[in-house]
Amino acid sequence: MRSFSVLLTAFLFSCVDKFLGPTPIQSYISTESAIAKAGVLANIGPDGSKSSGALSGVVIASPNTNNPNYLYTWIRDASLTFKVIAQKVASEEDPTLRAKIDQFFLSQSHIQTLTNPSGTESTGGLGEPKFNINETQYTDKWGRPQRDGPALRATTFMLYANYLIANNNVTWVAKNLWPVIKLDLDYVQNYWNRTTFDLWEEIGSSSFWTTAVQHRALREGIALAEDLGQMDVIPGYVAQANNLLCFQQSFKHSSGGYITANTGTCRSGIDSNTILASIHVFDPAAGCDAATFQPCSDVALSNLKVYVDSFRSIYSINHGAAGNAAVATGRYPEDAYYCGNPWYLSTFAVAEQLYDAVIVWEQQQVINVTSTSLLFFRQFISDIGSGSYPASTSTYSTLLAAIKNFADGFVLINAKYTPSDGGLSEQVNRDNGTPLSAKDLTWSYASALTAFAARGGFIPASWGAAGLTVPSVCRSNPGPTASVTFNVYATTNPGENVFLAGSVPELGNWLPEKAVPLSSQNYPTWSATVTLPGYTSVDYKFIKKHNDQVIWSSDPNWSWQTPEAGTANLSDTWR
Numbered sequence: 001m002r003s004f005s006v007l008l009t010a011f012l013f014s015c016v017d018k019f020l021g022p023t024p025i026q027s028y029i030s031t032e033s034a035i036a037k038a039g040v041l042a043n044i045g046p047d048g049s050k051s052s053g054a055l056s057g058v059v060i061a062s063p064n065t066n067n068p069n070y071l072y073t074w075i076r077d078a079s080l081t082f083k084v085i086a087q088k089v090a091s092e093e094d095p096t097l098r099a100k101i102d103q104f105f106l107s108q109s110h111i112q113t114l115t116n117p118s119g120t121e122s123t124g125g126l127g128e129p130k131f132n133i134n135e136t137q138y139t140d141k142w143g144r145p146q147r148d149g150p151a152l153r154a155t156t157f158m159l160y161a162n163y164l165i166a167n168n169n170v171t172w173v174a175k176n177l178w179p180v181i182k183l184d185l186d187y188v189q190n191y192w193n194r195t196t197f198d199l200w201e202e203i204g205s206s207s208f209w210t211t212a213v214q215h216r217a218l219r220e221g222i223a224l225a226e227d228l229g230q231m232d233v234i235p236g237y238v239a240q241a242n243n244l245l246c247f248q249q250s251f252k253h254s255s256g257g258y259i260t261a262n263t264g265t266c267r268s269g270i271d272s273n274t275i276l277a278s279i280h281v282f283d284p285a286a287g288c289d290a291a292t293f294q295p296c297s298d299v300a301l302s303n304l305k306v307y308v309d310s311f312r313s314i315y316s317i318n319h320g321a322a323g324n325a326a327v328a329t330g331r332y333p334e335d336a337y338y339c340g341n342p343w344y345l346s347t348f349a350v351a352e353q354l355y356d357a358v359i360v361w362e363q364q365q366v367i368n369v370t371s372t373s374l375l376f377f378r379q380f381i382s383d384i385g386s387g388s389y390p391a392s393t394s395t396y397s398t399l400l401a402a403i404k405n406f407a408d409g410f411v412l413i414n415a416k417y418t419p420s421d422g423g424l425s426e427q428v429n430r431d432n433g434t435p436l437s438a439k440d441l442t443w444s445y446a447s448a449l450t451a452f453a454a455r456g457g458f459i460p461a462s463w464g465a466a467g468l469t470v471p472s473v474c475r476s477n478p479g480p481t482a483s484v485t486f487n488v489y490a491t492t493n494p495g496e497n498v499f500l501a502g503s504v505p506e507l508g509n510w511l512p513e514k515a516v517p518l519s520s521q522n523y524p525t526w527s528a529t530v531t532l533p534g535y536t537s538v539d540y541k542f543i544k545k546h547n548d549q550v551i552w553s554s555d556p557n558w559s560w561q562t563p564e565a566g567t568a569n570l571s572d573t574w575r
């Protein structure tokens with residue numbers, strides 16, 4: 001009976017295709033796939049048709065040079081773009097792209113060595129978010145560091161490394177790829193517990209996306225290190241991966257049914273940051289695990305509903321859609337960039353999360369509804385209750401069909417606002433759906449490709465999300481210290497000595513009796529070198545002491561942030 005109905009369905013579908021042509025979503029995907037792939041390749045140097053001036057392997061964010069100027073290369077966008085390309089190579093869909101990955105590898109291994117405003121290769125410079133397309137540092141003011149970049153780059157290179165290892169090319173991986181991957185993973189291990197600018201480059205705090213992608217990178221780093229016999233790195237990566245998994249749980253909103261994207265802001269915290277995280281950490285071997293935020297987990301589905309619903313009323317183009325229909329989504333409801341609009345990549349990400357969920361449900365032949373995900377599922381069956389619905393039930397079939405249709409709806413929303421040439425900009429106007437902001441955004445094209453692949457049932461390789469245990473106590477990781485030399489030009493009377501007091505324990509917490517003595521070896525410059533925690537704000541003052549008498553330098557306090565690591569040399573004059 002079952003195989004008969006399958007045959008009958010197949011027959012009906014083929015009839016539909018034959019007589020009525022492809023459905024709207026099929027025709028959009030078949031034309032847009034080719035356009036999106038070409039759009040990605042056009043934005044990669046040295047020979048991309050829209051990226052003139054970009055060096056070999058450099059991915060431009062967009063060819064747009066004015067309002068906004070995106071003709072730069074971001075580590076995040078470039079790594080996510082090459083994740084798509086590496087997947088096409090690893091799945092043998094397009095082996096010709098391998099040469100591009102080799103170019104990307106050479107380019108990134110050079111970019112890693114550039115001294116930049118975030119530091120050097122060994123003192124935090126890997127957290128620098130963007131570079132000029134001629135592979136020089138970008139020195140203007142910016143939201144830095146952004147600590148997702150090294151993790152994303154490592155993930156992309158590990159995808160490639162695992163493919164090469166499977167193809168008997170271990171030697172090259174160990175000699176060339178591993179050192180570059182290890183630098184990034186060491187960066188994640190050392191610096192994950194410091195504040196970061198979020199993926200939208202606006203908020204310096206802790207970010208769910210960044211934490212989730214860092215966790216993934218360290219886990220797959222552990223497996224790769226085992227394969228390559230690099231056992232010495234493993235204990236450190238394991239310790240910090242566990243700390244990251246623990247920290248990741250803390251972003252859950254206490255009552256809103258969603259994940260708070262960034263800490264310490266006055267925003268709601270509803271943000272496509274979290275949707276993007278769920279698709280980036282998709283590991284089908286982990287089923288619907290909530291701790292790693294799998295796309296079909298109850299927390300991720302509840303989060304998706306809250307996120308999508310937050311755009312229903314604020315964008316005019318969504319008005320009139322049924323309360324459970326797909327709508328255009330943006331970065332976050334409070335967004336004011338270009339007045340706040342839907343982004344193609346946000347709307348595609350919602351579709352992709354749903355397609356990923358469908359992959360797991362079909363694999364496991366069951367859909368579980370919990371009290372956490374109840375409101376998500378009630379969009380499709382209004383009186384459904386918590387429970388486990390195996391594939392033999394009509395509830396399962398109804399849900400699966402409705403959710404696939406819901407997912408397709410998001411793709412069709414983007415299709416509706418894709419101009420006739422298929423070009424994907426960054427945003428579409430919230431009132432009329434016309435393209436807005438940067439043209440030909442590489443990440444928009446990449447997000448179309450990954451959403452289409454997920455719809456086609458593409459199953460990514462596992463990264464080790466299955467079977468993890470969240471530690472019961474979350475531990476922090478202060479990371480490296482900085483060696484700071486303080487110099488002050490201060491003339492003194494006989495018997496007077498100069499000391500340094502300040503806001504951290506290393507400077508005596510402002511207590512004159514615990515202040516650090518300075519040396520007068522280069523009088524009238526007094527100096528001392530102190531080891532301080534990296535990337536920490538320090539307020540300080542110099543004091544002169546003579547027996548029990550203390551003279552403070554006058555206001556204001558000196559205020560300064562230590563570098564991530566390494567050394568610094570400060571010179572002040574007594575006031």
Ligand SMILES: *[C@@H]1O[C@H](CO)[C@@H](O)[C@H](O)[C@H]1NC(C)=O
Pocket residue numbers: 132133134136
């Ligand atoms: C690299 O590009 C930047 C930004 O366009 C430019 O200022 C700089 O002069 C270029 N440097 C080199 C070495 O070409």
Ligand SMILES: *[C@@H]1O[C@H](CO)[C@@H](O)[C@H](O)[C@H]1NC(C)=O
Pocket residue numbers: 098102164168169172
């Ligand atoms: C291993 O892969 C690298 C990168 O593509 C390539 O340059 C090298 O020739 C390969 N070596 C072998 C033995 O296949």
Ligand SMILES: *[C@@H]1O[C@H](CO)[C@@H](O)[C@H](O)[C@H]1NC(C)=O
Pocket residue numbers: 192193194195205206243246247474475476477
């Ligand atoms: C560091 O980790 C601790 C423990 O998980 C956490 O409470 C704290 O918020 C983290 N800080 C940052 C900046 O990541």
Ligand SMILES: *[C@@H]1O[C@H](CO)[C@@H](O)[C@H](O)[C@H]1NC(C)=O
Pocket residue numbers: 287288360361364366367368388
């Ligand atoms: C559904 O729930 C059962 C029982 O808790 C669990 O064993 C199974 O892994 C779950 N499957 C999915 C797809 O959530």
Ligand SMILES: *[C@@H]1O[C@H](CO)[C@@H](O)[C@H](O)[C@H]1NC(C)=O
Pocket residue numbers: 503510539555556557
């Ligand atoms: C300097 O720092 C101390 C300790 O935090 C504080 O009491 C004092 O008000 C500060 N001085 C000024 C001028 O801000």
Ligand SMILES: *[C@@H]1O[C@H](CO)[C@@H](O)[C@H](O)[C@H]1NC(C)=O
Pocket residue numbers: 485487569570571
């Ligand atoms: C630090 O600064 C002082 C004062 O400007 C200078 O004399 C000294 O050479 C510097 N030391 C280093 C290591 O740069």
